[in-house]
Amino acid sequence: MSSNTNPPSGTRDFLPDEVARRYRALTIIREVFEAYGFAGMDTPAFERIETLMGKYGDEGDQLIFRIQARGEKFEQALAEQDAAATADHALRYDLTVPLARYVAAHQHELPTPFKRFAIAPVWRADRPGKGRFREFLQCDVDIVGSDSLMADAEMLLAVNEVLDALGLDGFTMRLNSRKALRGLVEAYGIPVEQESTALVAIDKLDKIGVEGVAKELRGRGVADDAVEALATDLASSDVAATLRERIGGSALGTEGLAEVDTVLELTTPNLAGGAIAFDPVLARGLSYYTGPVFEVAHDGLGASIAGGGRYDGLVGMFSKNDIPATGGSLGIERILLLLEAQDAEASAAAPTALVTVMGDEHRGDAMRIATHLRRQGAIHTDLYVSDGKLGKQFKYGDRRGVRFVIIRGDDEAAAGSVAVKDLVSGDQVTVTEADLIAHIRSRV
Amino acid sequence: MSSNTNPPSGTRDFLPDEVARRYRALTIIREVFEAYGFAGMDTPAFERIETLMGKYGDEGDQLIFRIQARGEKFEQALAEQDAAATADHALRYDLTVPLARYVAAHQHELPTPFKRFAIAPVWRADRPGKGRFREFLQCDVDIVGSDSLMADAEMLLAVNEVLDALGLDGFTMRLNSRKALRGLVEAYGIPVEQESTALVAIDKLDKIGVEGVAKELRGRGVADDAVEALATDLASSDVAATLRERIGGSALGTEGLAEVDTVLELTTPNLAGGAIAFDPVLARGLSYYTGPVFEVAHDGLGASIAGGGRYDGLVGMFSKNDIPATGGSLGIERILLLLEAQDAEASAAAPTALVTVMGDEHRGDAMRIATHLRRQGAIHTDLYVSDGKLGKQFKYGDRRGVRFVIIRGDDEAAAGSVAVKDLVSGDQVTVTEADLIAHIRSRV
Numbered sequence: 010m011s012s013n014t015n016p017p018s019g020t021r022d023f024l025p026d027e028v029a030r031r032y033r034a035l036t037i038i039r040e041v042f043e044a045y046g047f048a049g050m051d052t053p054a055f056e057r058i059e060t061l062m063g064k065y066g067d068e069g070d071q072l073i074f075r076i077q078a079r080g081e082k083f084e085q086a087l088a089e090q091d092a093a094a095t096a097d098h099a100l101r102y103d104l105t106v107p108l109a110r111y112v113a114a115h116q117h118e119l120p121t122p123f124k125r126f127a128i129a130p131v132w133r134a135d136r137p138g139k140g141r142f143r144e145f146l147q148c149d150v151d152i153v154g155s156d157s158l159m160a161d162a163e164m165l166l167a168v169n170e171v172l173d174a175l176g177l178d179g180f181t182m183r184l185n186s187r188k189a190l191r192g193l194v195e196a197y198g199i200p201v202e203q204e205s206t207a208l209v210a211i212d213k214l215d216k217i218g219v220e221g222v223a224k225e226l227r228g229r230g231v232a233d234d235a236v237e238a239l240a241t242d243l244a245s246s247d248v249a250a251t252l253r254e255r256i257g258g259s260a261l262g263t264e265g266l267a268e269v270d271t272v273l274e275l276t277t278p279n280l281a282g283g284a285i286a287f288d289p290v291l292a293r294g295l296s297y298y299t300g301p302v303f304e305v306a307h308d309g310l311g312a313s314i315a316g317g318g319r320y321d322g323l324v325g326m327f328s329k330n331d332i333p334a335t336g337g338s339l340g341i342e343r344i345l346l347l348l349e350a351q352d353a354e355a356s357a358a359a360p361t362a363l364v365t366v367m368g369d370e371h372r373g374d375a376m377r378i379a380t381h382l383r384r385q386g387a388i389h390t391d392l393y394v395s396d397g398k399l400g401k402q403f404k405y406g407d408r409r410g411v412r413f414v415i416i417r418g419d420d421e422a423a424a425g426s427v428a429v430k431d432l433v434s435g436d437q438v439t440v441t442e443a444d445l446i447a448h449i450r451s452r453v
Numbered sequence: 454m455s456s457n458t459n460p461p462s463g464t465r466d467f468l469p470d471e472v473a474r475r476y477r478a479l480t481i482i483r484e485v486f487e488a489y490g491f492a493g494m495d496t497p498a499f500e501r502i503e504t505l506m507g508k509y510g511d512e513g514d515q516l517i518f519r520i521q522a523r524g525e526k527f528e529q530a531l532a533e534q535d536a537a538a539t540a541d542h543a544l545r546y547d548l549t550v551p552l553a554r555y556v557a558a559h560q561h562e563l564p565t566p567f568k569r570f571a572i573a574p575v576w577r578a579d580r581p582g583k584g585r586f587r588e589f590l591q592c593d594v595d596i597v598g599s600d601s602l603m604a605d606a607e608m609l610l611a612v613n614e615v616l617d618a619l620g621l622d623g624f625t626m627r628l629n630s631r632k633a634l635r636g637l638v639e640a641y642g643i644p645v646e647q648e649s650t651a652l653v654a655i656d657k658l659d660k661i662g663v664e665g666v667a668k669e670l671r672g673r674g675v676a677d678d679a680v681e682a683l684a685t686d687l688a689s690s691d692v693a694a695t696l697r698e699r700i701g702g703s704a705l706g707t708e709g710l711a712e713v714d715t716v717l718e719l720t721t722p723n724l725a726g727g728a729i730a731f732d733p734v735l736a737r738g739l740s741y742y743t744g745p746v747f748e749v750a751h752d753g754l755g756a757s758i759a760g761g762g763r764y765d766g767l768v769g770m771f772s773k774n775d776i777p778a779t780g781g782s783l784g785i786e787r788i789l790l791l792l793e794a795q796d797a798e799a800s801a802a803a804p805t806a807l808v809t810v811m812g813d814e815h816r817g818d819a820m821r822i823a824t825h826l827r828r829q830g831a832i833h834t835d836l837y838v839s840d841g842k843l844g845k846q847f848k849y850g851d852r853r854g855v856r857f858v859i860i861r862g863d864d865e866a867a868a869g870s871v872a873v874k875d876l877v878s879g880d881q882v883t884v885t886e887a888d889l890i891a892h893i894r895s896r897v
Contacts, residue, residue: 014558014771016497017542022555024562025492025569032483032493039476044827046804046835046853048469049476053460053588054498054544054574055518074499077519077540079578087539090531095539096521098461100498111466114458118468120852122839125469130498134523144497155839159816163838166824275816279824327458360490372603372719380610380723383488391490394607395566395599408564409490 019135019143029357031345035128037174038148038339042126045167047150050125052107055098062099064106064326072133074100074143100132104149105323105336112153113327122155124163128341142342151336153324158268161301161319161335162275165285168315168337172305173282175348179308183288186269187298187318192262193289196255197235207231211239212292219243243290252289272301297323303337310347314340359410360389362449365402367418374417378427378442382415386446407432413449463579463587473801475789479572481618482592482783486570489611491594494569496551499542506543508550508770516577518544518587544576548593549767549780556597557771566599568607572785586786595780597768602712605745605763605779606719609729612759612781616749617726619792623752627732630713631742631762636706637733640699641679651675655683656736663687687734696733716745741767747781754791758784803854804833806893809846811862818861822871822886826859830890851876857893 016022023031039049055076062070075096077083086094101107104127112123128148135141150167152160165182172180193211194204210225217225223240227233245251256262269287276285283305293302293316300319307314317337325332364379366372375392382390391409393402399416406414416428427445430437431452440448460466467475483493499520506514519540521527530538545551548571556567572592579585594611596604609626616624637655638648654669661669667684671677689695700706713731720729727749737746737760744763751758761781769776806826810819819836826834835853837846843860850858860872871889874881875896884892 013501014554016554016558017499017501020497020499022497022558023495024559025494028493028495029487031495036480043473043802043804044831044833046807046833048802049472050469051467051472051475053464053466054576055461055464055588057457057461071523074542075521076544077521079515083536087531087534087536090534092527092531095531098518100520110458110460114460114466115468120849122849124835124838132498144499152838157839159810159820159836160838162820163836166820170828275820278817279820281828358487358492360487363490366603373722376603376606376610376719376723384614384725387488389488389490391568392603392607394568394596394604395601405564 017143019137019141021142021144025358027349030349030352033357034175034341034345034348035148038128038171038341039126041171041174042150042167045124045163045170047124047126047167050108050111050127051129052101052111052127054130055100056107056110058096058099060099060110060327061102061106065102069102072135073102074132074134076100101129102133103131104129104147104338106326108149108151108153109324109326109328112324112332116328122160123153124151125153126150140342140346146341146345148339148341149336150339151324151334153332153334155335156321156333158271158301159275162272164317164335164337165272165276165303166279166281168305168317168339169276169283169285170281171339172315172344175344176351177307177314177344177347178282180283180305180314181308182283182285182303182305183291184269184272184285184301184303185288185291185293186265186301188261188300189256189265189269189289190292192256192259192265193252195259196262197239199231199235203229203231208292211290214243214290249287249289253287256289268301293318300335307347310343312340312343314344314347316340359412360391361411361453362388362413362415363391363393363402363406363409363411364415365393365399365406365417367399367416371417371422374422378415378417378445381442382446382449386449388446388449403430412453415445461587463581463585465586465588469802471793474793474796477801478619478785478789478792479592482572482615482785483570485615485618486594486611489568489607489614491568491570491611494552494555494571495573496545496555496571498574499544500551500554502540502543504543504554504771505546505550509546513546516579517546518576518578520544545573546577547575548573548591548782550770552593552595552597553768553770553772556768556776560772566604567597568595569597570594584786584790590785590789592783592785593780594783595768595778597776597778599779600765600777602715602745603719606716608761608779608781609716609720609747610723610725612749612761612783613720613727613729614725615783616759616788619788620795621751621758621788621791622726624727624749624758625752626727626729626747626749627735628713628716628729628745628747629732629735629737630709630745632705632744633700633709633713633733634736636700636703636709637696639703640706641683643675643679647673647675652736655734658687658734693731693733697731700733712745737762744779751791754787756784756787758788758791760784803856804835805855805897806832806857806859807835807837807846807850807853807855808859809837809843809850809861811843811860815861815866818866822859822861822889825886826890826893830893832890832893847874856897859889 076098078097130144131147132144199207206229214222223236226236242251297320298318299321302318304313305315319335321333324334364375366375379390379392382388414430421427426439426441428439520542522541574588575591576588643651650673654666658666667680670680686695741764742762743765746762748757749759763779765777768778808819808823823834823836826832858874865871870883870885872883
């Protein structure tokens with residue numbers, strides 16, 4: 010007998026109610042993506058270790074869960090104290106590198122453009138913390154093989170429809186372009202070698218305010234006059250309009266603004282919910298984005314619930330050619346927590362009815378009645394399959410969250426009827442077996 | 454650029470069509486289990502290594518994928534060449550040990566009896582071969598905490614309904630009891646210490662015939678007169694009846710027959726499809742079964758597609774008390790292959806329609822029409838989001854398996870209409886935008 014029965018640090022067991030809730034949300038997400046013509050794809054939980062190493066920077070490499078080689082290969086590595094050779098596979102760290110490998114492996118079997126979604130767990134050996142897990146779901150949607158802004162717009166609309174279909178009210182999609190960002194930096198005379206560091210600071214506007222951004226820019230060595238000009242604009246009454254004018258002074262910036270405008274034009278009339286707006290200071294993981302970028306903020310949450318953009322340099326990493334791509338990622342764990350908070354009362358895993366059993370001689374009847382409800386009634390029905398007094402059976406039904414408890418004792422058996430206790434109203438009525446389905450349906 | 458883009462040996466990438474097909478089957482399975490009052494449960498992909506090691510025998514231990522410890526812990530283990538200490542977690546090998554840990558960890562949060570199903574991948578470092586993978590899905594259904602035969606019957610009915618709902622025709626459920634098996638051995642005077650070895654031989658009747666079983670029994674040291682008596686009975690015209698009479702001569706055997714009869718009585722009138730019958734020579738992984746056991750054979754397949762039984766000693770392995778349990782496992786990978794063979798034609802991932810784009814000036818219209826079909830029509834609609842001539846767009850639609858291609862050029866735009874090409878009939882008609890949904894619906 011092992012003493013520790015908790016799941017490993019940073020991972021979770023899911024109780025039936027959570028499983029049902031998560032599954033319900035994932036079903037909605039799948040359905041929307043399929044309605045938008047995206048196809049599901051799936052890859053193994055682990056990859057050859059060389060497929061993953063070196064793709065996420067040094068820090069990422071440290072967080073990859075490595076799977077040991079076996080047999081002689083492992084023995085030899087151990088004998089030689091060759092750390093690298095002790096592992097030959099590694100758990101998936103994200104869904105993007107597997108996508109790149111998949112596209113390279115199956116390019117002749119896939120349509121172009123390839124519109125995919127993937128919902129799957131990934132594993133990272135991060136220090137576990139509140140809301141930070143070592144095993145968590147990612148949900149990605151990507152269009153691979155098109156450099157048209159139609160693809161960016163389509164991906165955004167699918168994400169928008171998913172968020173709306175999930176019942177997440179009060180979200181805003183912020184849109185920018187990597188090119189507009191570079192134009193912004195150029196417009197304030199910030200030299201190109203300071204571009205990245207300046208954008209990291211500007212991206213924090215929401216959190217640290219204009220003064221904070223100015224301070225951080227100075228700290229990062231940006232010239233005083235550039236910082237002052239930017240700070241003045243960031244404090245103006247219509248920041249977006251002011252910055253837009255500035256950005257328009259740069260050729261690259263003008264190109265970026267045109268991208269943003271085209272995407273807004275294609276998406277705005279077709280939104281399912283929420284709103285979409287240009288945000289000239291939205292930066293997002295600058296390292297690999299090449300075109301439009303977006304982020305979705307939820308009113309009730311400090312953090313974003315989705316984000317992404319065009320990343321034309323990445324999917325081709327295992328292919329001979331560059332492959333244009335645009336994609337988004339839903340912060341699915343965060344979204345599931347939001348939904349849980351919205352819907353804390355409902356018992357998602359609850360069957361509608363429980364058929365009780367009044368002694369061995371009634372087992373056959375109970376089983377027949379349960380089968381009848383399930384098969385003819387399409388009513389989710391539990392059956393009490395242990396020995397226990399009626400009180401215990403009711404307690405079980407209550408715990409499962411059922412609405413109706415069905416009882417068939419000697420009297421009911423003699424009359425061909427059943428007693429139905431409604432746990433919501435508290436009343437109990439006797440109906441014939443033939444009327445049972447109609448009775449339950451009339452009440453739910 | 455890495456040279457090998459195949460998935461790791463023994464694992465699979467799933468193409469969109471396979472993903473859609475698999476997902477569809479799993480949805481049906483979930484729905485049936487939920488209708489029967491079973492709740493989904495989920496545990497992490499990996500466990501602490503001590504949770505898994507020693508639970509599957511020496512051979513099993515060898516097949517467990519071990520995950521490396523990190524940081525100092527790993528460095529030290531490597532320096533000391535302490536193989537065991539180099540790994541601290543391991544990938545899930547089956548769904549039963551995690552169930553046992555889960556029940557021990559959450560006993561106060563779960564109802565009793567606890568009816569659960571789980572569908573999840575497991576990983577085994579087996580030598581890959583035809584139909585043998587290192588990552589594959591398992592689908593288990595269990596009732597934990599009841600020693601009543603109602604639980605066995607309930608579990609069998611749920612499995613039966615799942616197989617029927619999946620559209621698997623021509624399957625037979627074979628039922629036996631571990632106690633009847635022990636009675637059988639006893640009845641032929643085979644000493645208890647030869648019980649296991651004798652049953653391994655008898656279990657092969659289907660494959661090697663009566664002569665084969667007799668030969669193997671002799672080879673395993675069973676006495677000649679016992680072998681002859683058994684061989685004669687196995688060759689009789691009604692084996693089940695003949696063996697039943699023999700088994701009835703043993704007290705334990707009689708108890709086992711009563712178990713079988715009760716389960717048959719409770720299940721037979723409630724079957725959704727297929728048939729269920731007593732099979733006195735069905736043995737199944739004898740090591741841990743304690744009561745009724747079953748196996749489901751499919752006509753078109755040499756192998757079984759489901760199996761299981763009562764295993765009262767296992768789920769308590771992490772708890773203080775013994776916990777009775779009965780469960781079954783669907784051979785889900787095999788079933789998915791069967792379904793694929795039955796349904797080889799259909800393109801499961803295909804959207805219904807493709808909206809084409811006749812140049813940049815028509816992008817907005819195309820996007821609006823696609824949104825209209827998706828949102829107002831609930832019609833799965835793809836949109837061509839790359840640049841390409843109409844021929845290329847048609848080719849893409851064909852590849853995706855769409856039925857309708859929708860075209861809106863200058864003429865259609867001027868008239869507020871769209872052209873709809875039906876790729877099945879080959880005809881093309883022009884309809885107003887307002888009539889588009891009704892037109893498509895009338896044809897599918």
